[in-house]
Amino acid sequence: MKKPHSLDYRALRPVLKAGTLAFKTTNDLKRLNHCIGQERALQALRFGLETKHQGYHLYAMGSSDLGKHELVREWVAAYAKQRPTPNDWCYIHNFDNPSKPTALALPPGMGHLLQQDMKTFVDEMSTSAQSIFESKQFRAEMKKIAHFSNKKFKLESNASSPSVKIKELSREKFLKEKRLRFKLIKAVISPPITVLKRKYKKYLPITKYLTATYKDILEHVDDLMHLDENTNALLFSPEQMTLAKYGVNLMVDNKDLKGAPVIFEPVPHYSNLICRIEYIQQQGNLVTHFTLIKPGALHLANGGYLIVDIRKLKKQPELWEIFKSTLYAQNIKIEPIERAVHTAKLISISPMPIPLQIKIILLGDRNTYYDLCQEDTDFTKLFKVIVDFDEDVDRNEKNIKLYAQLIGTLVKREKLLPFHADAVAAIIDFCSRLSEDIEKLSTHLRAIEDLIIESNYWAAMRHVKIVRASDVETAIHAKAYRTDRTRELYYEDIKRNFIIIHTRGESIGQVNCLSVRKVGYFSYGHPTRVTARIRKGKGRIIDIQREIKMAGPQHTKAGLIIANFLASRFSSDQLFSLSASLSFEQVYGYTDGDSASVGECCALLSAIANIPIRQSFAVTGSIDQYGEAQAVGGVNEKIEGFFDVCTMQGLTGHQGVLIPAVNRKNLMLKDSVVEAAKQKKFTIYLIDTIDDAMTLLTGLPVGKRQKNGEFTKDSLYYIIEKKLRGFAR
Incomplete structure (x- = not known):
């Protein structure tokens, strides 16, 4: 039997010699413009992003400190810039069924334009109408109608059946006043509506909406007026809820977006992932309308890419089920919230669903992925693309050079002191220690970046201008000391x-x-x-x-x-x-x-x-x-x-x-x-x-x-x- 082998001390810690690196400090290195050792993940990501069929959403998996979140966002953002900018989305009032607001898709930037145009229209209508109803001409016309009606009242008061005649005369007076108000309001709104129709003549849904707005205002003139009890004057003073229906709720505004949107939702819950409907109290009831619908991340990422942390999403089972249903249906359906708040009655709405074209990228670890594959049949149907991040790469001459560039890039990005070659070598050795393999280098970017920042701190404490290997060793020992109380005990x-x-x-x-x-x-x-x-x-x-x-x-x-x-x-x-x-x-x-x-x-x-x-x-x-x-x-x-x-x-x-x-x-x-x-x-x-x-x-x-x-x-x-x-x- 052979004798068990004892190791020579040189085999216990293979060391990268600074002299083998072809630079003096990181100032001599070019910036690294790509990641190292994630070719498999990058290929999978590209495949998932370019595959448009249903169910090809992505799951990016790997340890939390691999930097996969930053890498995924960077890769997706670069891809999204090449994609077309998606439509704006608005909700407008449904004049036929107010409880079901209409969703309106418009070219990028037009939603904002329409919203501003309708706001200007409502403001100018309010100002112009108020000026007219306060004018001497309007008051004179009203007095004329009143004077003529009063004369008839006196003549008819001596008739055989005055009550019948007086009712008829009162109705006649009311109709004349209404026709006058109708005529004046029509004169106020017709020109701007005509201008807007001409402006949006290529967009049939908008011209139909403008026509419906015009008809609704004229049909509800009296709802826009009220009688001042002190002056007995008729004022144009509608309630805010009445005017709000002529506005535009711009849910998604892509006017400043170049390419497709990339949204990361750090804390997913129903109100910021799907939507939120706000309520106001009115006569003891909680009521809402379409302008109080607030967009969720799905709206904002529609036509683009949404990145979500699966651990946080999975902690809310009901939301997870709604999220999957939304992906299956390929539309965002806003369900009314059926719950009582105190004793108030809740009056909600059911907006028209918005079609959904989106690519979801879930970020998670491997155990979560395997659990979902076992427990959730919907998951494997919806998330068919695995973006698997490697935990390490081979320690060879090519990758050592790339890691040196990576370290130099991180140093420059964080605006740190330059690192000497021996400090870079020490960090590369640290990467092998992280991977627990002398033939590998860890890809845990967060740990590498932390070591770089902490090494810079200890060099600054020595008041030197270049970070050396001793500073890297000090940073490693100091971090261990900060956290090793349990070991010491x-x-x-x-x-x-x-x-x-x-x-x-x-x-x-x-x-x-x-x-x-x-x-x-x-x-x-x-x-x-x-x-x-x-x-x-x-x-x-x-x-x-x-x-x-x-x-x-x-x-x-x-x-x-x-x-x-x-x-x-x-x-x-x-x-x-x-x-x-x-x-x-x-x-x-x-x-x-x-x-x-x-x-x-x-x-x-x-x-x-x-x-x-x-x-x-x-x-x-x-x-x-x-x-x-x-x-x-x-x-x-x-x-x-x-x-x-x-x-x-x-x-x-x-x-x-x-x-x-x-x-x-x-x-x-x-x-x-x-x-x-x-x-x-x-x-x-x-x-x-x-x-x-x-x-x-x-x-x-x-x-x-x-x-x-x-x-x-x-x-x-x-x-x-x-x-x-x-x-x-």
Whole structure:
């Protein structure tokens, strides 16, 4: 059996040398005018935007800090500039059915023009009519009608049936006064209506509306007047609601828009996504009319593109259903709100639906997408295009140059100090650490931008003119310090022996396992003591975390794999007569994952053999049923966590961490670990199998099964198998 391999310190943190970059500072770099490594997403976005068929809306998925929101808006905005500008949309009064306002589509800019023209018309009508009704000529005509009627009243008062005649004369007087008012109002509104009809003669819906407005005003002249009780004078003073019906509610004004609209709705709810209808109180009732309809994001984005955060939309199930129905129907239907406010009666309207031509881009993560695919059949019919953002790109010469340009572009955009090449190299190394892969670079733009801004701050604090690699390192450490209070408290408990973690000596059935704890965006290594106890039994391994329901399905699966590995490795031809228990000591929260399964298995093997394990080592790794060590996540944080504890308790030169060999490519360890490894004070070992781990942890050869079916005599596995056969007798 080959000896487990220890890593040279140079393999623990591959470093990009500043000398390999062909510039001195970011001032020497050209701006980057495209994103890096998102060709798949860009192609999908282009396909979705150009496909006009029903159901080809888009779902952009990826981690929240990839910068996908900014990228999607930028890409869509660039595409939208090439598209035609959509129509304006107005609501106007429906003179045949006032409760169903009419939707009117007009060329861009004409909606605003019509709104201003109708406002001017109403204002001028009010002013002109009031002037006429206050004029001496109008009063003289009214006096003349009154004088003539009074003479007739006197003549008829002596007749045989005066009451009948007087009623007829009163009606005659009323009709003469009405005809006079009609004549004067007609004279006021006919010229401007004629002018407007001529102006909009090419737009039949507008000319029909103007004709209907003209007829309605003349039919309701009396509604526009009222008698002043003090002066007994007739005044042109209509109520606001009466005049409002001659106005135009401009829902969508595209007069200043070049291309198609791109709208992002950050906080979707019914009133700002679909629409809002406002109400006013009138004689104890809440009433509304078409001018109180307010547009939603769907109106504003009609003919263009709407970007919505699916997490916020999905939190409102009723709105989500309405939203999908709207996309299916391809029109925006404004439903009246049927709810009582206090004791007032609600009188609403049902506006004409507006046809909807729109492309929706939902922003969300992968889990939300998978959940929607499973739970919502409508979702897969409506959102057929996946825009999947890559989390990282290959770390090669081409992409390193592009990342340097990206950093330079961000520096210039934020108007920061220029970054030296060594600072750029440090940030690129940070990108590999983010991706947990020395062969990759993270595309998490938000984290990169944050590091750039914070590095600039620390350089400014030093009163220098160029940001150096030391400033980048300071920014990384400072950010960790701001968020690592939880880690410090945990390590302090270890130091004070409230939490027991041994980094020296030996113990039977006890292994230092490693996990990762996350607090916000900060992750840290969390050493945990795993213990095992064994006795003769019926082949059952009790996982205490699982028994008390504080373990997840992945942890449970790992426990079953360990049991099957032990039974097949040591008891394939006999009953597996072992009863054992496993415990994560001093862990009081929920546990999941399988990254401790190598350590758990080692603890069991140690307990069975009654052979101690070196506590100077910690272990991470997943195991399969054949005893192979499998890759795990968070390997850098895990190693650094145990290193910090060892440093706190004193480095001896014998301490280290065992990791699966396949995780070698994930190592981007902090400088203090690399330096300790260089000085032979701390070692990282690569293991391929559980056999490698047990050899390192016990110092004994595990043995090899001989032709006689038994393991090498006095080897570790020989002792274990002998013990289990004794249990089986």
